[in-house]
Amino acid sequence: MATEGFEPYRSAYAEQVARLADIRDKRIEQAFAAVPREAFLPPPPWSVVSMGIAMQTSDVAEIYNNVLVAIDRERGINNGEPALHAAWIDAVHPKPNESVIHVGAGLGYYTAILALLVQPSGHVEAFEYETDLAAQAARNLASYSNVAVHAASAFGRTLPQADIIYVNAGVVAPDVEWIRALNPGGRLIFPWQPHEGWGPALLVTRRAGGFSTQSLMTVGFISCSGTTEKPLVAHLPTEADLAAVRSVWIKGDRSPDSSAIAVYDEVWFSSDRIGD
Structure with a gap:
């Protein structure tokens, strides 16, 4: 659909999102104002969810609010x-x-925002497991010369080195290859969901002494396709356990010890905290 004429909506929306997320980087607000959200959605009418209430709309003004918009309700x-994504982007x-490596790119909306933020010479490798969505994302992002879309899972494969890995x-548990792919100072953000359907958003930063973690908020995301890790049957970490996590380790680098909270393959x- 045509995207011209909606700049006032996008500007007000970007201001709203920046305020709700309390972002530090003004460039993020500018990126939200620049990328036409309607260009990265299925055709209207759209299914919009706000505060748990769903509605159908063909009004572009309705999607320029802090709302979820369905891409595929059945899936x-x-x-x-x-605002959640603005907060995550601000965190990384x-x-x-x-x-940047974007895992779970969907139709490419947040990929486009990330692509703007790493210009002029940065690039985004976007992975989308659902082949139909990946094909549409590639079309949606055709004008973004610094984006490559891959119709594949980003789990269980060797990845190029990256400064940011953004997992939607x-x-x-995080794929060990995500951790290995981080450059020094690199940041990984992902929804850690040891319990079905919910868990903390974790920010992992590669430091000289290891990989520090910071819990940002509790979230619930659709599960990543193509994963191999299984839940810990013997001991699911409690909410207190989740809050106590300060670092993540690759088993080949350090064996689990008395500080271990959750152990995977x-x-x-x-x-344990990681120093700078």
């Missing part, structure tokens, strides 16, 4: 809440010329 796939703080699908979470 549970949506264009996520803008994309800088010009950095490299819930996982029982290739990675484990620890209550």
Whole structure:
């Protein structure tokens, strides 16, 4: 559909999102104002969800609010809440010329925002497991020369080195390859969901002494397709356990010890802090 003439909606929406997310980087507001959300959605009428209430609309003004918009209701796939994504993007703080891996790109809306933030020489490798969505995302992002879309899972594969890995699908544990792919100072953000359907959004930062973690908020995301890790049957971490996590380790680098909170096949979470 045509995207001209909606700039006032996008500007007000970007201001709203920036305020709700309390972002530090003004460039994020500018990116939200620049990317036409309607260009990265299915054709109207749209199914919009606000505060748990769903409605159908063909009014572009309605999608320029802090609302979820369904991409495929049967598969549970949506264009996520803008303020949540603005907060996550602010947390990973994309800088010009950095490299990004976007896991679970959907139709490419947040991929486009990330792509703007790493210009002029940065690039985004976008992975979308659902082949039909990946094909549409590639079309939607055709004008973004610094984006490559891959119709594949980003789980269980060697990835290029990256400054940011931005994961929009819930996982029982992060893929060890995501951690290995982080450049020094690199940031990984993902929904850690050891319990079915919910868990903390974790920010992982590669430091000289290891991989520090910070819990940002409790979230619920659709599960990441193509994952291999299974829930810990013997000991699911409690809410207190989740809050106590301060670092994540690759088993080959350090074996689990008395600080371990959750242990998986290739990675484990620890209550030990990592120094700078």
